[in-house]
Amino acid sequence: MATAAKRPRVEGASGGGDDPLPAFLDWCRRVGLELSPKVSVSREGTVSGYGMVALEDVQRGELLFVVPRAVLLSQETTGIRSLLEKEHRALQSQSGWVPLLLALLYEYLAEDSPWKCYFSLWPPLSSLQHPMFCFQEPLEEEEDEKEPNPPMMVPAADILNHVADHNANLEYSPEYLRMVATQPIHKGQEIFNTYGQMANWQLLHMYGFAEPYPGNTDDTADIQMATVRAAALQGATTEAERRLICERWDFLCQLEMVGEEGAFVIGREEVLTEEELSATLKVLCMPAKDFRELKEQDGWEEDDGEDSLTLTNKTIPKLKASWKTLLLNSTLLTLQAYATDFKSEQELLCNKAARAQLSWREEQALQVRYGQKQILHQLLELTSS
CATH class of the missing domain: 3.90.1420.10 (Rubisco LSMT, substrate-binding domain)
Known part of the structure; x- marks a missing residue:
């Protein structure tokens, strides 16, 4: 989530000061979102805003963090799930993102939202430079004829910045989502995910940034x-x-x-x-x-x-x-x-x-x-x- 502007810290969060990161990391531990001891969420050593940096050398195939499905924010996990189900027909759209957007608005404004510490790392909604990165779970090969899975927010995964030559990838399983290194990552290097094979104009249109030349091999x-x-x-x-x-x-x-x-x-x-x-x-x-x-x-x-x-x-x-x-x-x-x-x-x-x-x-x-x-x-x- 590459940006300089952030939401104010969560009141009563541990760590004190205006930095929302300690509260977010404490929330990760409480909800079972496990980060490898080899990685750190930081604003130092990243291309922009918050990112993830290797504290030690990481080998290809190593697990970077695990996100339980219960932690995902989607139309299935929001507090207004029943309302979204009731109004399903009225909320249908080609993209399928309308229910998620409504869930985001509700949870972002709710004082008792389970994702409040997660939201504290977000840029203000008034900032348009860096839109949020929503994941969409891929269909299995035999399900290619079906409608795409609805988009969802994946805490920790959306902290990672994007480059075409990324070194990590999100894997899906019935109970967890796992971020795995796809190539060796040296100590001090930033860990990058991919938002997809996108030209710079697509990145700018969808996510608010372009990869500096000549980095984007998908341009x-x-x-x-x-x-x-x-x-x-x-x-x-x-x-x-x-x-x-x-x-x-x-x-x-x-x-x-x-x-x-x-x-x-x-x-x-x-x-x-x-x-x-x-x-x-x-x-x-x-x-x-x-x-x-x-x-x-x-x-x-x-x-x-x-x-x-x-x-x-x-x-x-x-x-x-x-x-x-x-x-x-x-x-x-x-x-x-x-x-x-x-x-x-x-x-x-x-x-x-x-x-x-x-x-x-x-x-x-x-x-x-x-x-x-x-x-x-x-x-x-x-x-x-």
Whole structure:
């Protein structure tokens, strides 16, 4: 729970002073939330706010802490559980988070809430920089067709900060949730969980922060599908060519490969929407005769050779010249849509004095933009070779 602002200490809590941490740790002991003696909750040595730090070397697979299910805060454990069950139909939503949000509001305001010491570590609800991290228990493989499990709050687990290269992971069992080290952690290192494979723009949108470049190996950049169409039309020299491109685009829409609001997602090492982008490049760049045959046949035929290459950093330079040209022009159009240029932001990232003048939100937005532009410039190099 990365933030500098915290709720005032719990009255009567042990430890005295304004630090709510002693009361929280005492609460953990009372409710059976067991922390390993090798770890410590601290604000020192963490990337932001409260976090967890290794007091000794930790080996891969070691247990960091155990959270009994009775300690979890959810629509099943809140004091208004019966009311939420009674109003179940009225509280239904696509996300399934409405009952949890109501439970959080009730318990946060209740003077006798069992989670009061837990709440003392939270930022004020008026702070929007770092939203709370809610966990959602994964379904078993055979349950994938069912609705997702409702979200829940996991004390201690949500203290851990996030990085893409995390060193701990939450495991689920019928009676407990266990945080386990996924790689060796040296004494003094921070223990990081993962909030999921998220690009920086997703982290900023959902959790209020971006991982500084180049830390987020899950970062992505979008090329709007409509931008690829614009790049293709840009290369048309006659009205007949423009009509043919529009016809090909309509065909891709019918195949549900593209859409007016869609985007192709480019990762650091590969294209994440590979099928859609490959189909788009193929259809927009193929000879007119091949396009007519494609429209007449049922479905797609398996391709060999160049058309069947996966779209990775190693294979993109091997694409047909027409494919690379269209992808390059689409990337250039995408970069032109940014209000700032890549070089100036690169210089700003290297200038500590200038960055110190940025607000928190400006710094996070800079990290998002720079990471995206870095991926797009890498794509320019790949398609220029």
